[in-house]
Amino acid sequence: MSTVSFWSSLKEEARKNYIAIFEQEWPTWLAGIFLALVALLIFLWQGPWGVAAGYRNVGDWIFYFGGVGEDRPYSPLLHPITLTSGGLLIGAFVSALMSRQFKLHKAPPLEYVKSAIGGVFMGAGAVLAAGCNVGGFYTAAAMLDFGGVAMMAGLIIGAWIGLRYLLWELEHVTQKGVEQHPPAEKWLGVQPYLGGTVMILVIAAFYLYSAYDNTELGGLLFFGFLIGLIMHRSRFCFVRAFRCPFMTGDAEMVKVVAMSLVIYGMGAAVIKWAWIQEPSMGVTHNFWMGSLFGGAIFGVGMLIAGGCASSTLWRIGEGQTKMVVTLIAFAITNSLLARILKSYDLYDKMGDGLFIPDTLTWYVTVPIFIVFFVFWAFVAIWNEKSEKLVIF
């Protein structure tokens, strides 16, 4: 019998787990389950998970510093959604460091222009739909708001139009590749330690918030951090669910998002039906005009920018410089358009949240919800084989 000390077996196990968690990529279906669970925790902890309002908060500050906004915007450190979104970015940053993948990526010049234009489209679409791919679609659908389904239709239309543009660009514009800096060996070795330090700081921030009677906000930062980790480790991209059926026919992300939504939606149904949270919570989307048209505009933007509201954040976390441009353009446009619409009283004309169980009753809503998203997945699976919807 060999003598294995307690510590050496612990060390061996820790090493194996580190590789499994931080070096091997997570399967997207697993990430889809994790994402739904964390989103449900956020719903129980505070309220529906969103991202775009964090961008707007950043945009409000940009205008405030530019001397345009008269009222001092909400502090990002006390804004629930800015905190979750900031946590998402930090989580992805930590994940990239822990897996030694953090690297500043340079893109060809045209890509920065596209990042800005895509950000403008997404910022505008998110105002009309009262949310982005997360708050306006993923969460809105799970909160059983018809607006989520209308935005989904808009995102599909927008993705189709956006892909058409990319194909046009492919035929008419030639771009050369850009050389990247090779990663320095020393820096690669330091990354996991830096990542570990940042992770400890996030946990410390939770306790600090808690010490100042803001446990709720500290929790949101931490949940956002978990989402960033999950998304980066699996390269979780909502855009793929809308783009790939038209581009390669690949159905994987449709299956994952549909499954994730069934878990998230049914979990939310339990929470709402049991009155653990107010049933009408999160039913605030602009059904149907705002959601549909906003979704379409957002869909075009996410194709051009190459990232949605959530994947823009995690891609910044791994060092994609062009996504910083998207973030700024998204934030400014979102803040500006919201001001314009509100000052002309147009915002309320975009539609209202409509709670699905109010129309269809709880008894019908639950099975219909499941059948709807399973059907979406099956259309994608059929298309993967037949390529009927592939336009390239």
Next chain:
Amino acid sequence: MDLENLAPFSVLDARGLTCPMPLLKTKKELKGVPEGEILEIWGTDPGSKNDIPHWGDKGDNSFLGFVDEDEGYTRYFIRKG
């Protein structure tokens, strides 16, 4: 397979481009490659490490493998089928 000694029909430089551009360009470029010939793709997007092998093996085409270069990019090889 010895990837270093392959003689590709053409080389696509997609360094610095991010998802979905490397895959779109690969799909377009491969249309001009004769059957049995090889397309080499240079990429830097971490997402390409899943996308290109996965897509490159679909249908009659075969994905031959990739090589990480010291200069910080990856070379992918697809044989048109």
